[in-house]
Amino acid sequence: MKRSWYASPYALWMVLFTVVPLLFVCYYAFTDAAGAFTTANFTKIAQPMYLLVLWDSLRLAVYCTALCLLIGYPTAYFLASRDFSRAQSLVVLILVPMWMNFLLRTYAMMTLLEDNGVLNTLLRSIGLPGFKLIGTEGAVLLGMVYNYLPFMVLPIYTVLKKMDYSVIEAAEDLGCSPIRVVSRVVLPMSIPGVVSGITMVFMPAVTTFSISRLMSSGMVYLVGDMIEDYFISMNNRNVGSSISLVMLVLIILSIGFLRKVDPDNQGGGLW
Amino acid sequence: MVRNKRASKALKGTYLALVLAFLYIPIVVMIALSFNKSVSRAEWTGFTFDWYAKLFQSKQIMAALRVTLEVAVVATAVSTVIGTLGAIGMHAMNTGMANVLVNLSYLPMTTPDIVTGVSLMLMFVFAKVPLSKWTMIMAHIAFDTPYVLFSVMPKLRQMNPNLYEAALDLGCSPMKALGKVIVPEISPGIVTGALLAFTMSLDDFVISYFTSNTDQNLAMIVYSAARRGVEPTMYALSTLMFVAIMALLLLVNRRSGLENM
Numbered sequence: 001m002k003r004s005w006y007a008s009p010y011a012l013w014m015v016l017f018t019v020v021p022l023l024f025v026c027y028y029a030f031t032d033a034a035g036a037f038t039t040a041n042f043t044k045i046a047q048p049m050y051l052l053v054l055w056d057s058l059r060l061a062v063y064c065t066a067l068c069l070l071i072g073y074p075t076a077y078f079l080a081s082r083d084f085s086r087a088q089s090l091v092v093l094i095l096v097p098m099w100m101n102f103l104l105r106t107y108a109m110m111t112l113l114e115d116n117g118v119l120n121t122l123l124r125s126i127g128l129p130g131f132k133l134i135g136t137e138g139a140v141l142l143g144m145v146y147n148y149l150p151f152m153v154l155p156i157y158t159v160l161k162k163m164d165y166s167v168i169e170a171a172e173d174l175g176c177s178p179i180r181v182v183s184r185v186v187l188p189m190s191i192p193g194v195v196s197g198i199t200m201v202f203m204p205a206v207t208t209f210s211i212s213r214l215m216s217s218g219m220v221y222l223v224g225d226m227i228e229d230y231f232i233s234m235n236n237r238n239v240g241s242s243i244s245l246v247m248l249v250l251i252i253l254s255i256g257f258l259r260k261v262d263p264d265n266q267g268g269g270l271w
Numbered sequence: 272m273v274r275n276k277r278a279s280k281a282l283k284g285t286y287l288a289l290v291l292a293f294l295y296i297p298i299v300v301m302i303a304l305s306f307n308k309s310v311s312r313a314e315w316t317g318f319t320f321d322w323y324a325k326l327f328q329s330k331q332i333m334a335a336l337r338v339t340l341e342v343a344v345v346a347t348a349v350s351t352v353i354g355t356l357g358a359i360g361m362h363a364m365n366t367g368m369a370n371v372l373v374n375l376s377y378l379p380m381t382t383p384d385i386v387t388g389v390s391l392m393l394m395f396v397f398a399k400v401p402l403s404k405w406t407m408i409m410a411h412i413a414f415d416t417p418y419v420l421f422s423v424m425p426k427l428r429q430m431n432p433n434l435y436e437a438a439l440d441l442g443c444s445p446m447k448a449l450g451k452v453i454v455p456e457i458s459p460g461i462v463t464g465a466l467l468a469f470t471m472s473l474d475d476f477v478i479s480y481f482t483s484n485t486d487q488n489l490a491m492i493v494y495s496a497a498r499r500g501v502e503p504t505m506y507a508l509s510t511l512m513f514v515a516i517m518a519l520l521l522l523v524n525r526r527s528g529l530e531n532m
Contacts, residue, residue: 002363003359003360003362003363003445004360004361004363004364004368005360006356006357006359006360006363007356007357007358007359007360007361007364007372008360009353009356009357010353010354010356010357010360010361010372010416010420011357011372011375013353013412013413013416014372014375014376014379014413014416015375017409017410017412018375018378018379018382018387018413019375019378020394021387021390021391021394022382022386022390024390024393024394024397025386025389025390025393028393071290074286075286075287075290078283078286078287079287081283083279083280083283083284084283084284084287090287090291092524093291093294093295094290094291094294096517096520097294097295097298099470099474099516099517099520100298100513100516101474101476101490101493101512101516102476103476103490103493103494103497104301104493104509104512104513105297105298106497107301107493107497107505107509108297108298108300108301108509109297110497111297111300111301111304111506112296112297112300116311118300121314146293146294146297149290149293149294150294203381203383204383204384206383207383207384207385207386209385209477210476210477210494213498214497214498224385227385227389228385231389231392231481232481237389237393237396240389241389241393244386244389244390247383247385247386248382248383248386251381251382251383252381255381
C-alpha cells in the first residue's frame with residue numbers, strides 16, 4: 001500500500017463533515033419547506049427588518065475591530081519593545097484569557113455590569129448613582145472587545161517581534177523623531193500582523209450570537225442571534241440557511257480582500 | 272535622554288498594567304464570588320465552599336461533565352489517529368494533491384463557528400440522525416483533526432527521510448517501519464496535537480450547541496444558566512473549568528513553547 005493512502009480517512013472525514021454540510025446549507029437556502037426550488041428565502045431576508053439586523057452586526061463588528069486595534073496595537077508594540085525583561089511572561093498573561101471559554105469570559109463581564117452587579121454596587125457605595133449597563137449596545141461592545149482583544153494583540157506582536165530592530169535604530173540614527181519612526185518604519189512593517197488581527201477579530205465578531213444575547217439580555221439583536229432563532233426556536237431552517245449562506249459569502253469575500261492586502265500571509269493565523 | 276527613556280518605560284508599563292487589569296478583573300471577581308456566602312454579588316458575607324458542594328450534587332451538571340469528558344476523549348482519540356495518518360500520507364504525496372488537502376483543512380478554521388454548527392445540524396437532520404453526544408463527537412472530530420494535522424506536519428518535515436528508507440532496506444515491512452521509525456520520531460507532535468484537540472473539544476460551545484439536542488456539555492449548561500440570570504454555582508463551575516483549561520495549556524506550552532502556540 002502506498003503511504004499517501006494513509007491520508008484517505010482524513011480526506012474522507014473532512015469532505016463528509018465540512019464540505020458536504022456546507023452543500024446542505026446551499027441546498028436548504030434555495031428550497032422551501034417542501035423541498036422545492038425557491039429564491040423566496042433571499043427575498044424575505046432582503047426586507048428592511050432583516051437588513052437592519054445585518055447592518056447592526058456589521059456596525060458593531062467594525063466598532064469592535066477598531067477598538068481592539070486601537071487598544072491592541074500599542075499593547076503589542078510595547079510588548080515587543082525591548083524595555084521589559086519579563087516581556088515573555090507578560091505576553092503569556094495577555095494571551096491566557098484567549099483560551100478561556102468565551103461564555104465564561106462573557107459571564108464574568110456580566111457579573112461586573114449587572115444592575116446589582118459589582119460595578120454598580122461600588123458606584124452606589126461611594127454615593128454615585130448606578131448605571132443601566134446590561135441591555136445597552138455599549139455593554140455588547142464591551143463584551144466583544146473583552147473577548148476578542150487578545151486575538152488582535154497576538155498576530156501584531158508576532159510580526160513586530162520578528163522585525164529587525166536595527167532598522168529602527170537606523171531610522172533613529174538618521175534623525176527620525178519617535179513618532180516618525182512609528183509612522184514610517186514600524187507601522188508599514190507590521191501591516192501583515194494588523195491584517196491577520198483584523199481577520200481574527202472581525203470574523204467571529206460579526207457572527208457572534210451568545211455575547212449579544214447575554215450582555216444585552218436580548219435587547220441587541222444581531223445576525224448570529226437571528227440564525228440561532230431560525231434554527232433552534234423557530235425551526236425554519238430554510239430562512240436560517242439563507243442567512244448563514246449570506247454571512248459565509250460575506251466572510252469569504254472579506255478574507256479574499258484581506259489576502260490581497262497581505263498576499264504572502266506573513267501575519268500568519270493562530271496556527 | 273536617560274530620564275526620557277525611563278519616563279517612556281513607565282508609561283508603557285502603566286498602559287500594559289491597565290490592559291491586564293481590563294482582562295483579569297472580571298475573571299478574578301468571578302473566582303472570588305464563587306467562594307462568597309451571599310447569593311448577591313453586591314456584598315461579601317464570608318468564605319464558603321457551598322457552591323462547589325452544590326455543583327457536585329447537581330445531577331444535571333454531573334451528567335454534562337460526563338458528556339463533556341466522553342466527547343473530548345473519544346474525539347481526541349479518533350482525531351489523533353486520523354490526523355497523524357493524514358499528515359504521514361500528505362507528507363508522502365505530491366505537492367498538488369497535498370495542497371488541496373491543506374486548503375481543505377483550513378476550511379473549518381475559516382468558516383464561522385455558527386455556520387459550521389448549523390451546516391452539520393442540517394446534514395444530521397436530513398440524514399435523520401438524532402442529535403446526541405454521538406453527533407457532537409462527529410462534529411468535534413471534524414474541527415479537532417486539523418489541529419493534530421498541523422502539529423504533526425512540521426515534525427515530519429524535520430525528520431530525516433533516509434531513516435524510513437534505511438528501515439525498509441534493512442528488511443522492515445512498511446507497516447513496521449511506520450511504527451518503529453516514523454511514529455517515535457514524530458511523537459512530540461502527536462502528543463501536542465492530541466492535547467490541543469482535547470482542549471478545543473472541552474472548550475467548544477457553538478458547534479456543540481447546534482449538533483446536540485439530548486446531551487448537553489458544560490458550556491451549554493453555562494449558556495442556558497446565563498440566559499436565566501447569574502447563579503453562584505455557575506461561578507464555581509466557571510472557576511473549575513478555568514483551572515482545568517489553564518492546567519492543560521501549561522502542559523501544551525511546556526511542550527511546544529509559546530512561539531508555536
